[in-house]
Amino acid sequence: MSAKKPFALRLDEKMMQAVEKWAADEFRSTNGQIEWIIHEALKKAGRLPKSDAK
Template sequence: MASKKSFPLRLDPILYQALERWAADEFRSVNGHIEYLLREALRREGRLPSPHGLRREEEEKDAD
């Protein structure tokens, strides 16, 4: 398993409570849910490498 980077994160208490409820609804820890949300946002924006190691922009450029 790859190691993970740890860092402190300060959140507004109301935001944390909302994340806590949402994470519980999805059967995830708050930390796991934050990581899931960030990964999904990055994926949607094409900022995560694709399974082939290419970013979305590179794939689109290759398609031209």
């Protein structure tokens, strides 16, 4: 697994609540859900490095 880089993210309160609920619905942590959302968006846009495009 690659190293993780800490990053501060500011979200609107209602957006954060929506992400937290989505994460709970899918049995993920909020952080894990945000990582998954970003990964899926990068994959869809064709912007993942070849080694990460699963």
